[in-house]
Amino acid sequence: MYRETDIIQTIPGTDEMVINVGPQHPSTHGVLHLVLTINGEIVKKVEPHIGYIHRSIEKMCESLTYRQFIYSTSRMDYLAAHTNNHACAMCVEQGMGIEVPLRAQYIRVLMDELTRIASHCLWWGSIAMDCGAVTPFFLAFREREMINSIMEETCGARLTMNYNVPGGVMADIHPTFQQSVKDFVRHFRSKIDEYDELVTGNIIFQSRLKGVGKLSKEDAISYGCTGPTARASGVSCDVRKHFPYEIYNQIDFTEITHTAGDSYARYLMRLAEMRESMSIIEQLIDNIPEGDYLAKTKAVLKLPKGEFYSRVETPRGELGVYIVSEGGTTPYRIKFRSPGFSNLSALDHMTRGHKIGDLVAIMGTLDLVIPDIDR
Amino acid sequence: MNLKQYFADIFNGVKSLATGMKVTGGYFLRHHKEKITEQYPDNRDTLVLAERFRGEVVMLHDENNEHACTGCTACELACPNGTIKVITKFDMTPEGKKKKAVDTFIYHLELCTMCNLCVEACPTGAISMANTFEHSVFDRSTLTKQLNKPGSKIRAGVE
Numbered sequence: 445m446y447r448e449t450d451i452i453q454t455i456p457g458t459d460e461m462v463i464n465v466g467p468q469h470p471s472t473h474g475v476l477h478l479v480l481t482i483n484g485e486i487v488k489k490v491e492p493h494i495g496y497i498h499r500s501i502e503k504m505c506e507s508l509t510y511r512q513f514i515y516s517t518s519r520m521d522y523l524a525a526h527t528n529n530h531a532c533a534m535c536v537e538q539g540m541g542i543e544v545p546l547r548a549q550y551i552r553v554l555m556d557e558l559t560r561i562a563s564h565c566l567w568w569g570s571i572a573m574d575c576g577a578v579t580p581f582f583l584a585f586r587e588r589e590m591i592n593s594i595m596e597e598t599c600g601a602r603l604t605m606n607y608n609v610p611g612g613v614m615a616d617i618h619p620t621f622q623q624s625v626k627d628f629v630r631h632f633r634s635k636i637d638e639y640d641e642l643v644t645g646n647i648i649f650q651s652r653l654k655g656v657g658k659l660s661k662e663d664a665i666s667y668g669c670t671g672p673t674a675r676a677s678g679v680s681c682d683v684r685k686h687f688p689y690e691i692y693n694q695i696d697f698t699e700i701t702h703t704a705g706d707s708y709a710r711y712l713m714r715l716a717e718m719r720e721s722m723s724i725i726e727q728l729i730d731n732i733p734e735g736d737y738l739a740k741t742k743a744v745l746k747l748p749k750g751e752f753y754s755r756v757e758t759p760r761g762e763l764g765v766y767i768v769s770e771g772g773t774t775p776y777r778i779k780f781r782s783p784g785f786s787n788l789s790a791l792d793h794m795t796r797g798h799k800i801g802d803l804v805a806i807m808g809t810l811d812l813v814i815p816d817i818d819r
Numbered sequence: 820m821n822l823k824q825y826f827a828d829i830f831n832g833v834k835s836l837a838t839g840m841k842v843t844g845g846y847f848l849r850h851h852k853e854k855i856t857e858q859y860p861d862n863r864d865t866l867v868l869a870e871r872f873r874g875e876v877v878m879l880h881d882e883n884n885e886h887a888c889t890g891c892t893a894c895e896l897a898c899p900n901g902t903i904k905v906i907t908k909f910d911m912t913p914e915g916k917k918k919k920a921v922d923t924f925i926y927h928l929e930l931c932t933m934c935n936l937c938v939e940a941c942p943t944g945a946i947s948m949a950n951t952f953e954h955s956v957f958d959r960s961t962l963t964k965q966l967n968k969p970g971s972k973i974r975a976g977v978e
Contacts, residue, residue, distance in 0.1 A: 512899035515934040579843055586855050593869070600871040600948065606934045614935060618871065642842045647832035 459483050467496045471574060471804045474814030476788075478803075485799045490792040494818040501819045505778040510536045510610060510745040513778065517765075518604035520782065521816035523563040525604050526555045526595075527758040533608040534689060535754035535765040539747040540610065545736040548612030549690040554625070554728050555599075555607065556756070557721040561632070562591040563759035564714045564721075567811045571711065572643050574808035575652045580643055587635055590628045597621065610745060612738035625729050629722050636718060644715065653707035657794040657806035660705055667793065668786035671761025673810055676713040677705035683757040697724050710809040717759075746773055760784055760811055784810075784817040872950040873933040876903075876926055878966040879947055885974040886967055888945035890921035897940035902930045920973055924966040929959060943977050 453462040460483045467477040475496035481489035501520060505513040514532045518525035530552055537544060544552075569584030592602040598618045599605040607614050643649055659669070664677040674681050682699040684692045700716045702709035747769035755764040761783025768777040787810050795803050859866075868874075880886050890907040908922040938947055946966070956962060 508899050511897070511936065515899060515932065515936065589855070596869040596872055598871070600869070600873040600935060601933060604932070604934075606936075609939070614939065615871070618869075638842055642839045645835045646839050647835045650835075 455481075460488055465803075467493075472807065472814070473570065473812055476812065476814050476817070480800070480803070482800065485801075487795050487798055487800060487803055490795050490803065492788055492791060494788075494814075497815050497818050499815075499819065502778050502780060506775055509773050510747060510775070513775065514608060514610075515604075515606045517780070518606055519815060520780065520819055521758060521760065521763070521784070521813050522603055523566055523813055524559045524758045524760070526559040526599075526607060527756050528763060529606060529608040530556060531754055531756040531758075531763050531765045533610050534756065535752050535767050536610040536745065536747065538754055539750070539752040539767065539769060540741070540745060542611050542739050542741060544612055544690075545739055546691075546733050547735045548737045548739070550728055550732045551613050551617055551737065552608065553690050553692065553695070554725060554732075555595075555605075555613075557724050558591050558594060558625070558628075560721045560759045561718050562588050562595075563811075564718050565591075567714060567759075567808075568639060568643075571805070571808040572649070574804050575649055577643065577646075577649070580639070583635070583638070583642070587628075587632055590624075590631065594621065594624050594628065597624065609738065611741040612736070614738075616737045617732070622729055622732070625725060629725055629729075632718075632722060636715070639715065644712070650708065652802070652805050653711055653809070655706050655708075656798060656802050657707045657710075657809065658705050659790055659794050661703075663790065663793060664705070667790040669761070669790055670783050670786065671757070671759070671811075672710060672713040672717060673761065673787045673790070675700065676702045676709040678703040681762065683755050683762050687755065689754070689756060691728075695724055695727055707806055707809040714811070744773055746771065747775070755781075758783060760813065760816065761787060780819060782816045782819065784812050784814075788812060788817055868950045868952070870950060871948075872952070873935055873948040874950050874952045875928055875933075875948070875954065876931065876937060876946055876966065877949045878924060878945055878968075880968055880971055881974065883974075884968060884971045886945055886971055887943040887974050887977045888921045888924060888967060889943060889973060889977060890919050891942065893940045893942060894937035894946060897936045899934065899936065900930045900932060902927045902932075903937055921967055926964045926966050927962065928954060928964060929962040 455461060460481055463480050463482060465478040465480055466472040467475040472478065477493040477496060479491040479493060480487055501516050504516060508516065514529050517528040517532050520528050565584045565588040569581035572580035595605055596602045598621050599607040659677045661678045664674045664679050670681050678701055680699060680701055685699045697720055700713060700720060702713055747767065749769055749771040752767045752769065753764060755762055762781070763783055764781030766779040766781070767775050770776040791807065791810065794806050878886050878888060890905055892905045895903045895905050904925040905921060906923040906925065907919050909917045910920045912918050933948070935948060954962070
C-alpha cells in the first residue's frame with residue numbers, strides 16, 4: 445500500500461512509480477509541483493499541480509480602483525512587470541477612451557523591449573543552469589543588472605516598476621535615460637555574440653536540446669501556446685505584429701519563427717528575439733518625440749458599463765486583460781489570460797517518453813514563471 | 820554513420836567546447852580588471868542610489884518645521900494597501916473659522932509596496948519618496964511611523 449504523503453509511490457503490478465518534483469525544487473523555477481509517473485528514467489506522465497503561490501490577485505483587484513489595481517499585476521510575471529502593467533493600463537484607457545500622448549507610447553514600447561531583453565537574459569542564464577552550466581548565469585545577470593539600473597533610474601524600482609498609469613507613464617524619462625540605453629545596446633551587441641560562443645554552439649548543450657520536447661504546430665495551437673514557445677513551432681502569433689498596439693505598427697521589425705518545434709528551436713527563438721528587441725530600441729531611442737508623458741485624466745476613474753479586453757506581447761507570450769465593468773470605480777470582474785498557464789499545459793505532451801533530465805531542460809525552454817501561472 | 824562522419828563529429832564537438840572555454844578562459848585572465856559585483860556593506864560610503872529610487876514615504880519639512888500637508892486624505896484613498904492613515908483635527912483660523920488640518924500622519928512601512936500612488940495623488944506635494952533602503956529592524960512595531968514631525972504646522976499659503 446502507498447500513502448498520499450509518500451514521496452515515492454510505486455504502482456502495484458507495473459514497473460511504474462510516482463514521484464513528486466517540487467513544490468520546493470530548484471529546477472522548477474519557483475513553487476511548481478509536478479507529479480511524475482516514471483518507468484525507470486523514462487517519463488510516462490507529468491501532472492503539474494499549481495496553487496502553492498496563489499494570491500488571488502484577480503479577486504483582490506475587484507476591491508481596488510482602476511488606478512490601484514495596476515500595481516498588483518507587477519507581482520504576476522515579476523520578470524516582466526512592465527508589460528503586465530502596460531496591458532492593464534491599456535485596458536483602462538480603452539474603456540475610458542483616453543488618448544495616450546505619443547511620447548508616452550514611445551517610452552512604453554522602449555520599456556517593454558528593455559523588459560523583454562532583461563527577462564530573456566535571465567531565462568538564458570537559467571536554461572544553461574538547468575543543463576548543468578553555471579557560468580552563463582553570472583554573465584546573464586551582468587547584462588540584466590544594466591537594465592535594472594536603467595529601470596531604477598527612470599521608474600524608481602528595479603523589478604516591480606508600476607510605471608504605467610492610465611493615460612501614460614508616471615514620470616518623464618530620466619535625463620540620462622537615452623544615453624544609458626544606448627550604452628547598454630552597444631555593450632549587449634558584443635556580449636550576445638559571446639553568449640553564442642559559450643552556449644549555443646556547445647556540443648553538450650546542443651545534444652541536450654536538439655530533437656527533445658517536440659511540439660508540432662497543430663499541438664501548439666490546440667494547447668493555446670503563445671509567445672516564443674509557439675513561434676518555435678511555426679505558429680505566427682506575435683501580438684505586436686497581428687494586433688499592433690501603441691506604435692508597433694510604425695516600427696520595422698520581423699516576427700521570427702522556427703519550424704523545428706524542439707527545445708533548441710525555442711532556445712534560438714529567444715536569442716533572436718533579444719537581437720530583434722535591440723533593433724527596435726535603436727530605432728526608437730533617438731526619435732522620442734517631445735510632448736506630454738501623461739494625458740489629463742479625471743481624479744476618479746469610472747469605466748462605463750461593459751466588457752473590455754486588451755492584450756500585449758510579454759516575453760513569455762500573450763497576456764490578456766479582461767475587465768467587466770458595472771460602471772463603478774472598481775471592476776466587477778477581472779480575468780488575466782497569462783501566457784505561462786497555457787504553455788505549461790503543453791509540458792505533459794512534450795515530455796512523454798523523454799528522460800527526467802530532459803524534463804528539466806524542456807521546462808527551462810518553456811520559460812515558466814510560476815507566479816504568472818498561479819495568480 | 821560512417822567512420823569519417825564519426826571523427827568529424829568528435830572534432831567539431833571538441834572545437835565547440837574549446838570555443839566556449841576561450842570565453843571562460845578570457846574572463847579568468849582579465850577578471851581582476853572588470854569587477855561587476857559590489858561588496859555591499861563595505862561600500863556603503865561610496866554607494867550611489869538612483870534619485871528616483873522608491874524606498875519609503877517621507878513628509879517634507881522646511882527649516883521652520885513646516886510642511887505642506889492639508890490633511891485632505893487623498894493619499895489615504897489612493898493607497899491600495901491601507902498603508903497610510905491620516906488623523907485630522909480642526910484648527911481655528913485667526914478669523915474664527917474652523918479649518919481642517921493634519922493631527923497625525925501614520926505610515927505603516929511594513930505594509931508599503933512603494934507603488935508611488937500616494938505621492939502622485941498628493942495635491943500639494945507634501946509627501947515624497949526617499950531613496951533610503953535599509954529598513955531592517957528587530958521590532959516590527961518600530962516600522963509604524965508618524966511622518967509629521969512633533970510641533971510642526973502647515974506652511975502659510977498652502978491650501
